[in-house]
Amino acid sequence: MTGAFRSGFVTVVGRPNTGKSTLVNRLVGAKVAIVSQRPQTTRGAIRGVRTTPESQIVFVDTPGIHRPRTPLGERTNARASAALEDVDVVCQVVDATEAIGPGDRFVAGLATTAGPPALLAVNKVDAASPGRVVEQLARAAELGEFAAFVPLSAATGEGTDVLLAELEARLPDGPRYYPEGTTTDQPVVTLAAELVREKLLAVAREELPHSIAVTVEELEAPDAPGADPDAGRETQAAEVLRFRAVVRVERDSQKGIVIGKGGLVLRDAGTAARRELEALLGRRVHLETFVTVDHEWQRRPRALDRLGF
Numbered sequence: 001m002t003g004a005f006r007s008g009f010v011t012v013v014g015r016p017n018t019g020k021s022t023l024v025n026r027l028v029g030a031k032v033a034i035v036s037q038r039p040q041t042t043r044g045a046i047r048g049v050r051t052t053p054e055s056q057i058v059f060v061d062t063p064g065i066h067r068p069r070t071p072l073g074e075r076t077n078a079r080a081s082a083a084l085e086d087v088d089v090v091c092q093v094v095d096a097t098e099a100i101g102p103g104d105r106f107v108a109g110l111a112t113t114a115g116p117p118a119l120l121a122v123n124k125v126d127a128a129s130p131g132r133v134v135e136q137l138a139r140a141a142e143l144g145e146f147a148a149f150v151p152l153s154a155a156t157g158e159g160t161d162v163l164l165a166e167l168e169a170r171l172p173d174g175p176r177y178y179p180e181g182t183t184t185d186q187p188v189v190t191l192a193a194e195l196v197r198e199k200l201l202a203v204a205r206e207e208l209p210h211s212i213a214v215t216v217e218e219l220e221a222p223d224a225p226g227a228d229p230d231a232g233r234e235t236q237a238a239e240v241l242r243f244r245a246v247v248r249v250e251r252d253s254q255k256g257i258v259i260g261k262g263g264l265v266l267r268d269a270g271t272a273a274r275r276e277l278e279a280l281l282g283r284r285v286h287l288e289t290f291v292t293v294d295h296e297w298q299r300r301p302r303a304l305d306r307l308g309f
Contacts, residue, residue, distance in 0.1 A: 003236070004173040005054065005056075005174070005176070006055040006056075006172065006175060007055060007057070007058075007171060007172075007174035007175060007176060008057065008059065008087070008088030008089065008170075008171040008172055008174060009057075009059075009060060009086075009087040009088050009089075009171075010057055010058070010059050010087065010089045010090070010167055011059075011060040011087045011091070011092065012024055012059055012060065012061055012062060012091045012092075012093060012182045013062050013065065013083070013084065013091070013093070013107055014065070014092055014094060014104075014107055015063065015064050015065060015094075015103040015107060016065075017064075018062025018064070018098075018123055019095065019123040019154045019155075020062065020093050021033035021035045021065070021179065022035050022154040022155060023093060023121065023154035024046070024048045024059045024061040025048070025154075026154045026155075026157055026160055027048070027050055027057070027163070027164060028048035028049065028050050028061060028184075029050060029183070030048075030184075030280075031276075031280065032048035032059045032183055032184040032186070033048065034059070034195065034197065034198035034201075035288050036198060036201040036202065038289075045059055045060050045061065045062050045080070045082075045083045045191075046061040046184070047059065047061075047184060047185050048183060048184050049178045049183055049184065049185070049296045050164075051176065051178070051180060053152060053155055054168070054173055055168050055171060056174075056176050056177060056178065057109050057164075057167060057168065058177055058178070058252065059081055060087065060269035060286040062079065062080040062083045063077070063079055063080045063248045064080075065077055065081070065103070065106065065107050065110070067286060070210075070298045071298065071299055071300070071304060072210070072298035072299070072304060072309055073298075075304060075309050077172045077308070081110060084111070084114040085114070087114075087116055088116055088117075088170065088171055088172060089116050089118070089119065089170050089171070090111045090119070091113045091118050091119045091120075091163070091167065091306060092107055092121070092143075092146070093117070093120075093121045093123050094120065094121070094122055094123065094124075094136070094140055094143075094232040095123060095124055096124045096125050096127070096128040096132060096133055096136045097124050097127050100136070100140065100143070103131055104143060105143060108120075108146075109144065111144070111146075112144035112145050112146065112170075113126060113306050117147045117170045118144075118145075118146050118147060119147055119148045119150065119163070119167065120140050120143065120146040120148070120149050120168075120287060121151075121163055122136050122137055122140055122152070123152060123153065123154050123289045124154075124155070125151045125153050125158065125159065125272060126153040126155055126156050126158060127146070127153075128170055133204050137149055137151060138152075141291075143165055147166075147170070148179050150162050150163045150166060154247075154271040164200055183261060186280065188218070189216040189217060189218055190216075191244065191277065191280070192243050192273065192277055192285075192287070193215055193216040193279055194214070195247060195272075195273040195276055196214045196216070196229075196245045196247065196269060196273040196287075196289065197213075197214040199268070199269035199270075199272045199273050200212055200214075200265075200266075200269045202278050203265055203268075203269070204268075208249070208254055208257060208258070211247060211249050211250040211251070211298070212247060212248070212258070213294070213297060213307055214245055214246040214247050215245070215246050215248070215308075217243065217244050218241065218242065219242040219243060219244055219288075220242070239279065239284055240283070240284045241284070242285075242287075242288075243285065243286070243287050244287075244288045244290070245270070245288065245289045245290070245291075247266070247289060247291045247292070248291075248292055248293075248297055248307075249291065249292075250293070250294065250295060250296050250297055250298065251293065251295070252293055254293075255291050255292075255293055258291050266289050270287050274287040275288060
């Protein structure tokens with residue numbers, strides 16, 4: 001006789017750059033969140049789904065909680081805090097290579113008082129000496145009343161099986177919230193926009209990461225030349241997904257940086273995003289990219305509303 005099926009929601013929180021998105025991708029077994037060396041890459045709560053014969057865990061990847069300097073920062077912090085509500089487990093992530101500081105303590109206060117059981121993952125142990133990991137675990141134990149402390153590496157997978165076992169043990173009996181094979185509930189246009197932003201962040205200068213916003217819309221497939229209009233539309237729609245990506249920056253000087261000499265930066269970012277999107281969707285993709293200036297968008301509430309923040 002098999003045991004009951006367990007399911008539930010796990011919110012992953014932490015300071016910027018602790019490796020939350022990399023960890024969620026590793027635990028899900030597929031790329032559901034973009035990753036970057038730039039801090040505060042994640043701007044919204046992203047759900048990734050891991051399903052096994054015994055359980056289904058819905059991971060909620062959140063923006064890094066930080067001291068906000070703009071209305072955008074205030075909104076991303078609010079989203080991260082809201083993601084602590086109505087979940088089954090909270091998992092805080094700290095960096096084994098960085099000193100535990102006030103930001104970690106602030107997040108720990110939120111995690112351990114939210115109500116659900118809270119676990120603490122010490123990430124990036126592959127980049128730290130064994131002695132450093134032991135020291136970090138000892139300091140992490142001072143952050144609060146966590147149900148478990150797990151050293152791991154999201155990059156290599158070391159220790160992630162232990163974390164999964166700890167999480168699964170704390171899930172209630174429940175249904176499959178998502179069908180078999182689902183890894184994320186993100187709309188494809190959101191995934192496309194995030195991939196374009198990820199590729200641009202990889203080449204962006206220091207002042208650019210926070211100034212870049214990307215929106216994507218899906219386009220209708222054109223009729224196939226020389227074919228019946230309706231049949232042509234259906235055939236092409238089945239073969240190629242067409243998207244238009246608009247990259248927003250805040251200043252005129254940033255537009256040229258994003259486009260690059262001869263348009264190379266934007267072209268290469270679009271090509272890399274298209275190829276990854278095709279691999280994820282198993283479909284051919286046509287991706288058009290444009291750059292526009294939306295002055296100080298991350299400081300204007302109306303602009304944030306329009307962009308969905």
